[in-house]
Amino acid sequence: MVPLIAILAVAACGGSPSSATSSAPPSAAATATVSVAMNAKLGQILVDGNGRTLYLFEADKGSSSTCYGACAAYWPPLLTGGAPMAGTGVNGSLLGTTKRTDGTTEVTYGGHPLYYVVTDHNPGDATGQAVSNYGAAWYVVGTDGRKIA
Numbered sequence: 001m002v003p004l005i006a007i008l009a010v011a012a013c014g015g016s017p018s019s020a021t022s023s024a025p026p027s028a029a030a031t032a033t034v035s036v037a038m039n040a041k042l043g044q045i046l047v048d049g050n051g052r053t054l055y056l057f058e059a060d061k062g063s064s065s066t067c068y069g070a071c072a073a074y075w076p077p078l079l080t081g082g083a084p085m086a087g088t089g090v091n092g093s094l095l096g097t098t099k100r101t102d103g104t105t106e107v108t109y110g111g112h113p114l115y116y117v118v119t120d121h122n123p124g125d126a127t128g129q130a131v132s133n134y135g136a137a138w139y140v141v142g143t144d145g146r147k148i149a
Contacts, residue, residue: 032080032107034095034114035087039126039140042148046109046141048116049087051123054078056112056147059136063098065106065113071134077106078114094145110145 033049046054057075059066067075077100084107086092096108107114117128117138128138130149139147 030080031082031085032078033085033087034078034090034107034109036089036143037124039124042126042129042140044089044143045126045148046090046114046143047123048078049085052116053120053124053126053128054109054114054141055117055128055138056109056141057115057134057136057138058147059134060113063096063108063111063113065098065100067113067115067134068101073118075115075117075128075134075138077104078116079104080107081105089143091143091145109141112141112145114141 034054035047035049035051036044037047037051039045039053048054055075057065057067065077067077080097084095084097086095094110096111097105098108098113100106115138117131119125119127126140129140131138139149142148
C-alpha cells in the first residue's frame with residue numbers, strides 16, 4: 001500500500017511514477033532474482049531482475065552484513081521476501097540469504113551479502129565499482145561470487 005501512496009503523491013505533484021520508482025531497489029516483500037549481464041568494461045556481472053548492478057562489501061566477513069544506518073541508505077541491501085531465484089547465468093548453488101539485524105532477509109552470493117548503490121540510476125551502471133566507502137572497498141560481483149577488481 002505504501003508504494004501506491006508514494007506513486008499517487010508523485011503523480012499529484014506532476015511527476016512520473018516510473019521515474020520516481022525506477023532507481024529504487026525492490027521491496028523486501030518481493031522475491032529477489034539474481035541474473036548475469038554483460039558489462040562492457042567489467043565483463044559478466046551479477047544484476048538483479050531489473051538489470052541493476054550488485055556489489056559486495058569487503059568489510060563483510062562471512063555472510064553477515066556490516067552495512068547499516070547511513071551505509072545501508074547509500075548502499076541498500078538486496079532484500080528478498082522468499083528464497084532468491086537464480087536467473088540466467090547464475091549458479092543457484094551460490095545463492096543464499098542472511099538475516100539482517102532489522103529482521104529483513106538479504107540475498108547472498110558466494111557467501112557475500114549483495115547490495116546496490118544509490119548512484120546507479122540505470123541498468124548497466126556500475127558507479128560503485130572499486131569505491132572505498134564506509135570503511136572498506138565495494139566491488140561488482142562476478143559469476144563465481146568473487147569481486148571483479
